[in-house]
Amino acid sequence: xxxxxxxxxxxxxxxxIYFSMSKPLSRMPTGMRYYSGxxxxxRRAIETTLMSVFDGWSYEEITTxxxxxxxxxxxxxxxxxAHHAFRFSDTDGRLLAIRPDVTSLVARAAATLFAERExxxxxxxAAPVFRQQPQSHAEWRRESTQIGGELIGAHGSAADxxxxxIVCETVERLDLDRDSLITLNxxxxxxxxxxxxxxxxxxRNEMRELVDTRNAAxxxxxxxxxxxxxxxxxxxxxxxxxxxxxxxxDARRVITNPRSQTALDRLERLWSVIESLQLTxxxxxxxxxxxxxxxxxxxxxxxxxxxxxxxxxxxxRYDGLTASFGRAEPAVGFVLDLxxxxxxxxxxxxxxxxxxxxxQATQPHGERLSELFAAARTKRAQGERxxxxxxxxxx
Amino acid sequence: xxxxxxAIAKGRxxxxxxxxxxxxxxxxxxxxxxxxxxxxxxxxxxxRLIFVKPADVPVYVERGIADCGIVGRDVLLExxxxxxxxxxxxxxxxxxxxxxKNEAAVRPxxxxxxxxxxxRIAARHFGARGVAVDLIELSGSVELAAVLGLADCIVDLVExxxxxEENDLGVVDVITESSARLVVNRASYQLKAETVSEFIKSLxxxxxxxxxxx
Numbered sequence: 001x002x003x004x005x006x007x008x009x010x011x012x013x014x015x016x017i018y019f020s021m022s023k024p025l026s027r028m029p030t031g032m033r034y035y036s037g038x039x040x041x042x043r044r045a046i047e048t049t050l051m052s053v054f055d056g057w058s059y060e061e062i063t064t065x066x067x068x069x070x071x072x073x074x075x076x077x078x079x080x081x082a083h084h085a086f087r088f089s090d091t092d093g094r095l096l097a098i099r100p101d102v103t104s105l106v107a108r109a110a111a112t113l114f115a116e117r118e119x120x121x122x123x124x125x126a127a128p129v130f131r132q133q134p135q136s137h138a139e140w141r142r143e144s145t146q147i148g149g150e151l152i153g154a155h156g157s158a159a160d161x162x163x164x165x166i167v168c169e170t171v172e173r174l175d176l177d178r179d180s181l182i183t184l185n186x187x188x189x190x191x192x193x194x195x196x197x198x199x200x201x202x203x204r205n206e207m208r209e210l211v212d213t214r215n216a217a218x219x220x221x222x223x224x225x226x227x228x229x230x231x232x233x234x235x236x237x238x239x240x241x242x243x244x245x246x247x248x249x250d251a252r253r254v255i256t257n258p259r260s261q262t263a264l265d266r267l268e269r270l271w272s273v274i275e276s277l278q279l280t281x282x283x284x285x286x287x288x289x290x291x292x293x294x295x296x297x298x299x300x301x302x303x304x305x306x307x308x309x310x311x312x313x314x315x316x317r318y319d320g321l322t323a324s325f326g327r328a329e330p331a332v333g334f335v336l337d338l339x340x341x342x343x344x345x346x347x348x349x350x351x352x353x354x355x356x357x358x359x360q361a362t363q364p365h366g367e368r369l370s371e372l373f374a375a376a377r378t379k380r381a382q383g384e385r386x387x388x389x390x391x392x393x394x395x
Numbered sequence: 396x397x398x399x400x401x402a403i404a405k406g407r408x409x410x411x412x413x414x415x416x417x418x419x420x421x422x423x424x425x426x427x428x429x430x431x432x433x434x435x436x437x438x439x440x441x442x443r444l445i446f447v448k449p450a451d452v453p454v455y456v457e458r459g460i461a462d463c464g465i466v467g468r469d470v471l472l473e474x475x476x477x478x479x480x481x482x483x484x485x486x487x488x489x490x491x492x493x494x495x496k497n498e499a500a501v502r503p504x505x506x507x508x509x510x511x512x513x514x515r516i517a518a519r520h521f522g523a524r525g526v527a528v529d530l531i532e533l534s535g536s537v538e539l540a541a542v543l544g545l546a547d548c549i550v551d552l553v554e555x556x557x558x559x560e561e562n563d564l565g566v567v568d569v570i571t572e573s574s575a576r577l578v579v580n581r582a583s584y585q586l587k588a589e590t591v592s593e594f595i596k597s598l599x600x601x602x603x604x605x606x607x608x609x
Contacts, residue, residue: 138457138458138459138476138477181586183585213478213479214480214481214579214584215480215481215483216481216482217483218483240481240592241592242585284585284588286585302585304582304585304586305582306586308459309457309458309460309580309583310581310582
């Protein structure tokens with residue numbers, strides 16, 4: 001699988017290279033790339049596999065516009081995220097963006113185009129998204145392909161579990177189940193605590209950041225003026241570790257406010273299902289995952305795979321989003337990063353099982369053009385793979 | 396097989412960091428330590444240390460090439476990397492300060508010229524105070540900039556204050572305190588949870604022991 005991928009080397013004389021460097025066509029903008037050869041085949045196979053999993057759970061594919069109004073993404077993702085988009089103006093002066101996100105577009109379609117359709121809506125997509133600035137230092141790409149699904153108009157544990165079951169199946173189909181981990185949290189565990197401590201907005205943000213970076217010592221110090229020393233210590237320890245059911249039991253002893261308790265109940269219901277399906281090896285509860293508090297409204301999860309330095313996917317419940325487009329309804333969904341998955345699977349020493357071995361090509365023969373193509377068409381009709389030697393025939 | 400790769404900041408923190416790792420139970424042969432190799436393994440073979448420039452520690456860890464790293468908070472503030480910071484290590488304590496020849500130097504009639512190795516920290520500090528600055532990014536001997544008049548003041552790391560003193564500069568403002576921190580890659584924290592938390596615990600114990608000896 002380690003075929004030199006993606007780049008074409010053309011031998012040039014030094015002075016040619018020097019001059020071509022100054023030509024804009026030989027240079028590519030940062031964060032953009034080609035895929036070819038084994039890597040392109042793998043990427044296509046991953047996409048096909050994931051889309052077939054969605055199809056198996058009756059998710060309908062949706063293709064969204066590549067360009068839409070910037071204000072749509074601003075409303076859907078929040079200003080700080082939408083900010084990353086490539087922007088330009090329409091003929092009437094309104095600000096446009098190349099989509100930095102697909103979920104906003106799907107949510108808008110649900111509230112408008114599919115307003116009359118029966119609920120729940122099950123939609124999926126595989127589409128590139130574009131960001132003018134990468135999301136982090138470790139992410140150099142400015143174009144990346146998201147494969148995702150959204151379950152709109154359904155609430156409760158059944159809907160949450162449906163999405164988790166799909167995530168689980170996609171990971172299994174890619175032969176990554178032994179090398180991956182899905183971490184679960186519910187944003188209301190944190191929100192309940194912040195509410196109980198009556199934290200002003202700024203302090204809430206600071207606490208979120210300390211929890212997010214697992215900075216237990218500073219978190220404990222931060223909490224001192226707001227709660228008892230014992231509670232502070234217990235809570236700081238709690239967000240440090242992820243784990244199985246024990247984490248929930250430990251959490252209940254420390255966290256007593258009703259909002260957080262309800263969230264812990266929700267997590268526990270999901271965990272019981274995960275236990276009964278014997279999937280506990282693939283999941284963990286991570287109460288310290290508080291990265292996207294303003295976007296998600298309940299369950300959140302992240303997908304990690306060995307060989308990738310960053311998460312490979314994420315998702316959660318976002319009941320507040322469709323209201324921004326005029327129709328409030330519950331929704332849950334997730335995205336996987338196709339480029340990240342391709343990188344991980346490319347690094348494997350063996351070809352993954354879901355890749356169909358490509359057929360050996362045969363070479364049709366013919367003295368004349370007409371004979372050559374007649375032979376080629378016959379082989380193609382029989383389902384064979386052909387490669388023509390275009391130099392062989394008399395022109 | 397190596398279970399954990401740890402990026403160590405070369406230079407100022409290196410010796411203290413290695414001492415801490417030793418007292419946390421990692422064993423390194425004298426031969427490995429005295430060699431010029433940039434990656435060495437501990438005797439158990441479970442831990443691999445890589446030695447990189449301080450500013451590169453967040454890069455290696457954020458991209459998951461190293462699972463953990465030990466680096467000063469000053470470097471983290473400057474890099475803005477998305478990392479977990481589960482432990483403060485109580486070593487290499489120092490301050491990031493604004494230093495100048497005198498108080499008056501930081502109140503020029505025009506733009507304040509600031510020389511520094513820490514452009515982000517400097518920009519944030521003066522930005523929060525509404526001071527317009529002309530940032531001059533240097534890579535070493537920053538004190539010289541204030542002495543020779545390249546800049547009105549400098550933003551730099553101060554341990555003992557000796558270098559400032561010898562160059563007739565004084566601390567005008569302390570921006571923040573800095574000490575070494577353990578940083579962990581987000582994916583490693585989940586995927587190697589057991590090894591990472593065991594490592595954190597042994598470091599915690601080592602720090603407490605050091606504290607009681609001092």
